[in-house]
Amino acid sequence: MTAPTTVAGPAKRPATKAKKNLMSDGQGALAGLLISPTMLVIALVVGFPILFSLRESVFRTNSGVDPTTGIVQSGEQFVGLANFTDIFTNPQTVIGVFGSMDRLINAFLNTTFFTVVCVTAETVIGVAMAVIMSKAFKGRGLVRAAILVPWAIPTVVSAKMWALIFDANGVANKLLGQNILWLADNAYSQWAVIVADVWKTAPFIGLLTLAGLQTIPDEVYEAARVDGASAWQQFTRITLPLVQPALVVAVLFRTLDTMRMFDLPFALAGQGKYSVETLSMFAYFENNALRYGQAAAYSIVLFLYIVLVAFLFVKLLGADVVGDPETKAFAEQRKRQKLARKRAKAEGRELPAPMRSTITSGDSSS
Amino acid sequence: MAVIILYCLLPFYWMLVSSLRLPSMGRSTDFIPNPPSIENYVAVWDPANNFAPAIINSIIVSTSVTLLTLLFGILAAYALARLRFRFKGVVLSIIIACSMFPGITLLIPLFKLFTATYPWFPFNWMNTYQALIIPSLSFGLPLCVWNLTAFFRQLPVELEQAAMVDGCTPGQAFVKVILPLAAPGVFTTAIITFIAVWNEFMIALTFGTRADMYTAVVALSKFTGQYGFDTPWGTIMAAGVILTIPLILLVLFFQRRIVAGLTAGGVK
Numbered sequence: 271m272t273a274p275t276t277v278a279g280p281a282k283r284p285a286t287k288a289k290k291n292l293m294s295d296g297q298g299a300l301a302g303l304l305i306s307p308t309m310l311v312i313a314l315v316v317g318f319p320i321l322f323s324l325r326e327s328v329f330r331t332n333s334g335v336d337p338t339t340g341i342v343q344s345g346e347q348f349v350g351l352a353n354f355t356d357i358f359t360n361p362q363t364v365i366g367v368f369g370s371m372d373r374l375i376n377a378f379l380n381t382t383f384f385t386v387v388c389v390t391a392e393t394v395i396g397v398a399m400a401v402i403m404s405k406a407f408k409g410r411g412l413v414r415a416a417i418l419v420p421w422a423i424p425t426v427v428s429a430k431m432w433a434l435i436f437d438a439n440g441v442a443n444k445l446l447g448q449n450i451l452w453l454a455d456n457a458y459s460q461w462a463v464i465v466a467d468v469w470k471t472a473p474f475i476g477l478l479t480l481a482g483l484q485t486i487p488d489e490v491y492e493a494a495r496v497d498g499a500s501a502w503q504q505f506t507r508i509t510l511p512l513v514q515p516a517l518v519v520a521v522l523f524r525t526l527d528t529m530r531m532f533d534l535p536f537a538l539a540g541q542g543k544y545s546v547e548t549l550s551m552f553a554y555f556e557n558n559a560l561r562y563g564q565a566a567a568y569s570i571v572l573f574l575y576i577v578l579v580a581f582l583f584v585k586l587l588g589a590d591v592v593g594d595p596e597t598k599a600f601a602e603q604r605k606r607q608k609l610a611r612k613r614a615k616a617e618g619r620e621l622p623a624p625m626r627s628t629i630t631s632g633d634s635s636s
Numbered sequence: 637m638a639v640i641i642l643y644c645l646l647p648f649y650w651m652l653v654s655s656l657r658l659p660s661m662g663r664s665t666d667f668i669p670n671p672p673s674i675e676n677y678v679a680v681w682d683p684a685n686n687f688a689p690a691i692i693n694s695i696i697v698s699t700s701v702t703l704l705t706l707l708f709g710i711l712a713a714y715a716l717a718r719l720r721f722r723f724k725g726v727v728l729s730i731i732i733a734c735s736m737f738p739g740i741t742l743l744i745p746l747f748k749l750f751t752a753t754y755p756w757f758p759f760n761w762m763n764t765y766q767a768l769i770i771p772s773l774s775f776g777l778p779l780c781v782w783n784l785t786a787f788f789r790q791l792p793v794e795l796e797q798a799a800m801v802d803g804c805t806p807g808q809a810f811v812k813v814i815l816p817l818a819a820p821g822v823f824t825t826a827i828i829t830f831i832a833v834w835n836e837f838m839i840a841l842t843f844g845t846r847a848d849m850y851t852a853v854v855a856l857s858k859f860t861g862q863y864g865f866d867t868p869w870g871t872i873m874a875a876g877v878i879l880t881i882p883l884i885l886l887v888l889f890f891q892r893r894i895v896a897g898l899t900a901g902g903v904k
Contacts (some may be wrong), residue, residue, distance in 0.1 A: 301721035308712035315774040324743035415642040420881040424835035426853040427876035431651040481899035530738035533837035550740045569741040597725040
């Protein structure tokens with residue numbers, strides 16, 4: 271894709287006072303009108319619940335009898351960060367795969383373990399699938415159709431399907447010649463969840479990677495072959511760097527999606543299995559037990575964890591999540607202007623005039 | 637190639653095979669049903685399973701969410717793809733961030749709200765369609781806006797410029813030129829959103845607690861069946877096949893478009 275945006279160099283200072291908003295050319299009002307319904311809905315169904323989650327997380331519903339007065343308590347009480355610090359002061363110990371520890375820490379470790387293993391496996395399998403598909407010419411349509419099947423199956427259906435496969439008398443044990451209790455509360459249940467998740471989503475990564483692969487011109491590979499590059503070198507030196515931007519975004523989405531995993535372990539292994547309990551599930555169970563404060567606190571832990579990982583992805587791996595050419599061009603322009611101002615200041619020159627942009631919308635080369 | 641196809645289809649084949657056994661042979665590990673039987677497909681519709689009403693619930697919820705998100709999403713996506721305005725980066729970031737939020741963070745206050753726990757909201761919305769539809773907008777709308785924005789961006793901007801040179805306002809150019817051209821994109825987005833809502837589990841499980849308000853996937857997860865205490869694997873697999881076949885047909889039929897939509901949107 272050619273860059274659809276151009277930025278004009280610094281022009282003479284306009285005679286009239288420069289408009290504060292360089293982007294606006296009368297479209298702002300229309301845009302505001304068109305966007306506001308969506309933003310309003312998002313504020314109501316996302317913004318409002320997040321604020322209330324924060325509020326709930328520092329309260330706790332009273333229950334039971336007050337030990338000093340003997341009166342049955344009701345209502346709720348401000349408890350500060352107690353919902354968060356309970357893991358140290360009042361741990362709710364459970365036994366998971368990673369040993370005996372607080373239920374929140376156990377859920378946190380499970381979530382992290384699932385995320386790291388699943389995303390790694392999905393990426394490797396997905397990229398391998400994409401490479402195979404891009405090489406083959408026969409039956410590409412068939413494969414593409416097959417690849418969409420795991421994507422389209424509802425997660426709960428796939429969870430039940432894998433539950434039957436991993437049944438103690440099921441086909442997985444028959445094929446392996448083992449008698450593993452996959453769905454009891456043990457490390458095998460973690461692997462059952464991982465297999466089911468990887469099966470469902472690796473093809474999806476393959477699909478996204480394939481789209482990236484198809485934009486690489488054949489000439490690049492031809493040139494590499496002429497220069498004597500081996501197939502592996504072609505893969506590591508050409509394919510990977512060129513699909514990296516698309517791949518990083520796909521991996522980021524998969525990572526965040528796996529971190530909030532709920533329905534797969536819930537429907538596959540069932541409730542009260544601490545070895546597969548994720549943060550989402552733990553918060554859900556607490557909410558069901560009407561312990562809103564604790565549930566909200568644990569969901570906030572998950573939320574902050576996700577924000578942190580997303581931030582690291584964007585900062586360290588440079589995931590271009592937004593992917594809007596215009597926004598990118600403006601960000602670059604701002605950076606250039608800042609640099610120019612800095613340089614001018616250092617050299618004691620007059621500050622440069624603000625630039626008038628000619629950035630256009632849309633993917634056209636006009 | 638064959639490996640990929642087998643990888644994708646073998647587990648599904650197992651579900652299909654298991655659904656075609658006799659109900660009493662749910663755990664059988666024969667690779668072909670012996671003898672084949674469609675009794676499971678009859679058992680699925682047993683009133684005790686609540687499967688038929690659940691499918692109707694799923695259709696109502698998925699269709700409503702899809703239509704609502706399209707209504708809002710088309711407008712927003714057009715502005716994001718075409719118009720120039722301040723804070724566009726911010727708006728895009730908010731929308732993409734919304735599609736990554738953990739659903740559970742949103743569910744807890746909404747659960748408290750819909751159970752009429754807050755004094756300023758004295759309505760008990762548990763087991764109502766609005767309680768299933770409204771929270772689903774939180775992931776449906778970002779998904780829809782994101783996909784549509786990608787589609788609108790692909791249309792050449794010259795089309796509208798030409799229309800505007802001919803005297804159209806931007807609004808008219810949108811309705812008369814862009815919307816008809818974007819119809820395939822809108823349709824694909826509708827399918828992707830529909831499938832996402834159809835497959836959603838956590839919201840449906842939380843807000844539809846009465847058997848008559850289960851959505852299809854929730855009903856399936858609660859199957860106990862009519863053949864005693866043993867898990868009715870055959871019936872569950874039959875229900876899974878029934879739930880999946882329409883989606884697979886939809887996906888196969890619009891394969892090319894959906895692949896384009898998924899790769900353009902990049903989200904789930």
